[in-house]
Amino acid sequence: MDLAQHVKSSRKRQRGSSRQPQSAADVESSGCSGSRPRIGNPNGTSVSSRGSNPKANTACETCRLKKVKCNEGQPICNYCNTHGFRCDYRQRQISRHEQLISELPRRLACGEEKLENVLVLGQRQELRQAHIASDVPVSDSAITTPSSLETIALLRFNILAESSVIIDRAENGYQTHDLFSDEAAVKSRYLETSPFTCEEDRPPLPDFISQTEPTKPTDIMPWLEYYLEHTFPMYPVMCDPSAHKVSGSVAAQGFGNNIESCFTLLIVALSKAHRNENCLDSGVSDFQRAADILGRVSTQFRMQHVQAHVLSALFLLKKGRLLDFWSSLHMGCTMLYTMLKRDQASSTERSMSERMNLRRIYWICYNLERDVKNEIEIDETLPRSSLHELEDTLPLPLGCDELDLSHLPLRLRAMLTYFLAEMSLKAIAEGIFTTPDQEFYVQDPRAGSVDVSPLFQELRRQLDVWVSSVPSFLGWSPEALKGLSSPLGIRVKLMYWFVRFSIFKPLIQRIIHDPNSLFPIHGWTLFREGLHAGLNLINVSILEQSDVDVFMGNRILSTICLIRDTIDKGYFPAERDQNVSAILGAGIDVLWSQLAGKSEWIKCRLYGL
Structure with missing residues (x-):
């Protein structure tokens, strides 16, 4: 009986020990002994060989949700192409280590070029000193050897003295990469030219026809x-x-x-x-x-x-x-x-x-x-076509001759509705841009005060009617991060806030540039409303993170410049200055990241801030 109890207790201890987690040494010994190994993940923890398939991380979003095998075809996989689904892939996040590795060849080339410049300058200095020594008679006085600090200082002086000669000999300053020169020199180069000139001096596009495989x-x-x-x-x-x-x-x-x-x-x-x-x-x-x-x-x-x-x-x-x-x-x-x-x-x-x-x-x-x-x-020298002569022969609505688009598929209906909305919004904007600034306000010489004009009130009313007439099935909202998000909806949202800001822009400019003008309380309320519209434009560009073109980038940049002028003139309370400045700084960062790399016009304006 004692023997049977001893055997039972021994078996219980064995079963308990088998349920305990294995140590790292046990895992290594089990792998060497021929038993089925466990697969280690990058974090050092062991995962069963039947764990998640790493291929699933590169599959498209549709195949991931439907849990089907994805062949990862570009631009669309076989499953989405067969069933007509939308095919989107996750953008792989590039680690800091990979960025450093990809930038290493460029940095090495930069260092080699700078080293070659130093060597060339040193050789020029030696030749110049030898030429001077041959012309100067030998003196009987003792020769003093300069110290190492004096030699380094002389070399730095010669490098600075010769650098202007090297820059002047460059065929085109815009062909030199910004990273090869000092940031201050790059900025001064852009400050000395206009955005129009920067666009004119752009290098041509490289020849990619001979370097890439043609599309099949x-x-x-x-x-x-x-x-x-x-x-x-x-x-x-x-x-x-x-x-x-x-x-x-x-x-x-x-x-x-x-x-x-x-x-x-x-x-x-x-x-x-x-x-x-x-x-x-x-x-x-x-x-x-x-x-x-x-x-x-x-x-x-x-x-x-x-x-x-x-x-x-x-x-x-x-x-x-x-x-x-x-x-x-x-x-x-x-x-x-x-x-x-x-x-x-x-x-x-x-x-x-x-x-x-x-x-x-x-x-x-x-x-x-x-x-x-x-x-x-700027100078109205670019010729325009004669399309404006045909404006009355092709009136809105666009897309079809019927106001009711409910018979169309939802995708086509939404696209045409957004298109109609954007075109009518741009028609309001054209009415603002073609009106002289002085017609937005009226001045009473007897009272010595300035007030908004009936034209200003009419344009503002048109914009309010436009907002209220946007169809509800679009799910669109003018506020940032509200409503259904789509690239076209965000573009319309940005255009709306820019048009609203443009209505108040002449009033804002009059107030900050003519501080002696007397405005009623209603005028100052409109002034704050206009600044609020400009800040909303910048906020949408920051929060929505949608790709903007050069035209919208230029509009956002002009809005930032005008609001900065109001800050400099002290029209914002002290407690709000930091918040507004932070918004403007974030808006500038968005323009740097999205447009400075491809638009010389925007880059030149950004350097001018």
Whole structure:
């Protein structure tokens, strides 16, 4: 009996010890003894070999949610392509260690170049001293050897003395990378020039045609689907069926020297540029191939030729090349005007879908020309097309002839509604920009006071009506981080706050530049309302983190400059100065991170702050 109890207690102890966790030594010994090992993760803890599959971390979001195998196809995987789902991938976070490794070759090249400059300067100094020594007679006095500190000081003096000669011999200062020169020298270089000159002196785009593998015809349709999903809603210059028809024929027959291939390559280039916004080279090779074809085909005043020039302009705008964008846009606007005038002269009747496309592309081109005039044209020397003559022949609403869009699919309905809303908002903005500043307020000479004009009140009323008329099914809100978030909705939100700020801008400028003017209490209330609209514009750009183009970046920057002037003039309470300054600083950081790397116009203005 005692023996049986002893055996039972021994078995219990063995079972208890088997349930205890293994130590690191036990794991190593078990791995060496041939038993099934455990897989260690990077944190040092042991995980069962049946743990999570690391491939799941690189699968697209749709396959992750539906728990299906993803082949990680680019730009769209097989599962999403088969079922028509949206295919998005998580952006891999680059660690600090990887960033340092990627920057190592550049830093080494920078160090080697600086070392070569020092060696060359040293050789010049030795030759100069030898030449001087040969001309000076030998003295009988004792020769004093300079100390090491004197030698270092002399070398530093010579480097500073010769540096201006090296900079003057450079063919183009803008071709020298900023990291190879001192930050103060870079800033002074930008301060000495205007944003327009900085854009003119940009180096040409590198030749990527010979350096990259061309896009295959089999890759066209996935990129087309990405374009229609992400890029097309921002600028609907065509309809889905026509894009599918043209790109489908090129995918079936292959690329050639025709306008259809040019059109398709531009769609692929824009898709790649929007897919990888942080890479300045994305889509450039396809764009250059399209530009080569566009330069060789004969000019025809037809829709596809107009669309090709407009798509080229949109790609250059995405890359921040402002003057190149204007050149392509001007060509597209001129061709569009000629085509519309030829239709009028020949009484050409177009189908409903063609008329819809013509209206959309007309208002896109017309408003982009207005953006050039209002944002970058300083001396009014850039020529404009004659599209403004046809404004009354292509009235709003755009997209279709019916006010009710409820019969359309939800995606197309939302896109066209946003498009109508943005076009009407820009019409209000044009009324503000074309009105002289002095008409926004009236001055009473008897009372010596200044008040807002009826025109100001009418423009403000139009904007209030616009906000109240935005359809509720969009889920849009003008406030930051409220409502349904989409790139098009955020762009409309930014434009709304800029237009609202622009209504009050003449009043704000009058108050801060003419402190002797007497305004009633109502005027000071409007002054604070205008500053609040400007701060909301900056807040949306900070919190929404949406990619902005050069035009919106220039508007945000102008708003920051005017609000900074109000701070300098003491129109903010002391307790709010720090909060407002922090918002302005964060807005400047957003512009540095998004636009300074690709837009010389914005970079020059940022250095001027």
